[in-house]
Amino acid sequence: MDGTRVTPGLTMVEATPSDALRPYVTRLCAYREHYGRPLARVEHPFPGAVLILGLGAPMEVDGVSVTAFTGGLSDRATLTRVAAPTEGVEVHLTPFGARRLFGLPMRELTNLTLPVEDLLGPWSCTAVARLAETPSWPDRLALTDRLLSRRILAAPEVGPQIPWAWGRLLASGGTVAVRSLGEELGWSHRHLIARFHDQVGLSPKTAARVIRFDRALGRLRAGAPIAEVAADCGFYDQAHLSREFRALAGAPPGQVTFVQDSGA
Numbered sequence: 001m002d003g004t005r006v007t008p009g010l011t012m013v014e015a016t017p018s019d020a021l022r023p024y025v026t027r028l029c030a031y032r033e034h035y036g037r038p039l040a041r042v043e044h045p046f047p048g049a050v051l052i053l054g055l056g057a058p059m060e061v062d063g064v065s066v067t068a069f070t071g072g073l074s075d076r077a078t079l080t081r082v083a084a085p086t087e088g089v090e091v092h093l094t095p096f097g098a099r100r101l102f103g104l105p106m107r108e109l110t111n112l113t114l115p116v117e118d119l120l121g122p123w124s125c126t127a128v129a130r131l132a133e134t135p136s137w138p139d140r141l142a143l144t145d146r147l148l149s150r151r152i153l154a155a156p157e158v159g160p161q162i163p164w165a166w167g168r169l170l171a172s173g174g175t176v177a178v179r180s181l182g183e184e185l186g187w188s189h190r191h192l193i194a195r196f197h198d199q200v201g202l203s204p205k206t207a208a209r210v211i212r213f214d215r216a217l218g219r220l221r222a223g224a225p226i227a228e229v230a231a232d233c234g235f236y237d238q239a240h241l242s243r244e245f246r247a248l249a250g251a252p253p254g255q256v257t258f259v260q261d262s263g264a
Contacts, residue, residue, distance in 0.1 A: 002014045002015055002016055008035075009033060009034055009035035009036070009039070010031065010032070010033050010035075011031065011032045012029050012030070012031045013029065013030045013031075013137045013138070013141070014027070014028065014029045015028045015029075015030075015138070015141040015142070015145070016028070017145060018145050018149060020149050020153060021097075021145055021148055021149045021152070023094065023096065023097070023163075024093060024094055024096060024097025024100065024101075024148070024152050025091055025092065025093055025094070025097055025145075025148060026048055026092045026093075026094060027090065027091065027092035028089070028090075028091055028141055028144060028145060029089065029090045029091075029141075030087075030088075030089050030090075030137040030140050030141055031087060031088065031089070031090055032056075032085070032086075032087040033056075033082050033085065033086050033087070034085040034086075035082065038081060038082065038083040039081065039082045039083075040079065040080070040081045041079070041080050041081075041082075042077050042078070042079055042080075042249070042250070042251070042256075043077065043078045043079075043080055044077055044213075044214075044217060044248070044249045044256065045073070045074045045075055045076060045077065045210050045213065045214070045248055045249070046092075046210070046214045047073070047095075047170065047207070047210055047211045047214055048073065048092045048093055048094055048095070048098075049070065049071060049072055049073055049092070049093045049094075049095065049097075049098040049109075050070065050071070050090065050091070050092060050093070051070040051090070051091040051092075051093060051101075051116065052068060052069050052070065052088060052089075052090055052091075052116075053068050053088050053089045053090075053091070053116070053124075053127060053128055053131055053144065054066075054067040054068045054069070054086060054087070054088035054128075055067075055086075055087050055088045055128065055131060055132050056084070056085055056086035056087045056088065057083070057084035057085060057086045058086070059080055059081060059082045059083070059086060060079075060080060060081040060082075060083075061078060061079075061080050061113045062078055062079055062080075062113065063079075064113070066113070066115055067086075067115075068088070068115065068116040068117070068124060068128050069113055069114060069115055069116055070102075070113070070114065070116050070119060070120075071109050071111075071112045071113040071114055072098065072106050072107075072108070072109025072110045072111070072112055072201040073095060073098075073106065073109075073110060073200060073201045073202050073207075073210070074110070074111045074210075075110075075111065075202060075206050075209065075210055075248060076111055076248065076250070077248070077249045077250045077251075078113065088131070089131060089140055089141065089144045091144065091148065094166075095166065095199060095200040095201065096158050096162075096163055096166075096199060097148075097152055098201075099158055099198075099199050100152045100153075100155035100156070100157070100158065101120070101148070101151060101152050101155070102119050102120070103155060104119070105197070105198045105201075106197070106198060106199060106200055106201030107197040107198060107201050109201060110201040110202060116128075123147075123151060127144070127147050130143060130147075131143060131144065158199050161185050161187075161195065162195050162196060162199045162200065163199075164185075165181045165185065165192070165196075165204070166200065166207070168181060169181075169204070169207060169208055169211055170211060173211060173212060173215045173233055173234060174207075174208040174209065174210070174211030174212030174213075174215065174233075174234060175208070175212065175233075175234035176208070178192070178204040178205055178208060181204060192204060209244065209248065210248065212233055212234055212235070212244070213244055213245065213248045213249070215233050216229050216230075216233040216235070216241060216244075216245075216253075217249075217256065219232070219233065220253055220256075226238055226241065226253055229241065241253065
């Protein structure tokens with residue numbers, strides 16, 4: 001296990017995905033939440049998709065009650081609310097992990113959150129049942145790794161071109177010119193967008209915005225000054241950073257950098 005994080009009402013244990021799973025999963029975490037009162041949070045967009053294999057009470061996601069759920073990449077904030085004790089395993093998927101896991105064009109899942117059985121059918125029911133029978137958190141994480149590896153690796157591979165372009169965007173923090181990606185691949189801009197919509201769910205430009213926002217959010221939460229973050233993360237100026245935070249997270253940087261918590 002990589003480590004345990006304990007905060008009031010929340011315990012999390014993380015594990016590093018296996019070598020086979022690592023191109024497709026960036027986070028594997030067992031968790032338990034029990035706050036003694038309803039807790040609302042704003043979940044911000046990030047460069048990936050979330051899979052929650054929940055075992056306890058349901059939570060609300062944008063007003064819909066779900067226990068195990070998943071979806072595609074987003075370019076907007078999501079409101080969640082936990083009102084009762086819950087636990088499970090949280091997985092952060094790369095776009096290509098999600099594409100192979102779900103077997104659907106990712107454009108069909110953009111900004112959507114769905115019950116996991118709607119996308120993964122009997123596989124998800126079996127996975128949740130086996131996790132519920134596995135009391136040890138390290139064993140739950142190892143089981144999740146095995147189940148995901150088998151399903152993802154059994155699915156058709158995606159071509160190398162979009163993972164390469166995605167890697168360039170990530171490495172640059174979302175600042176590489178989208179035009180240059182198409183030129184290096186020898187593709188038209190229209191074809192590049194179509195392939196991104198299929199394998200990522202977002203256009204290259206929107207994907208770059210989400211990556212840039214995620215990097216800036218991490219820097220701000222680490223205590224970096226906002227003007228420095230704006231300059232280092234590829235924004236024109238501080239005002240541009242603030243506009244992007246409002247567009248992608250629904251709030252200015254000063255509010256977004258703290259966990260939004262209410263007893264509503």
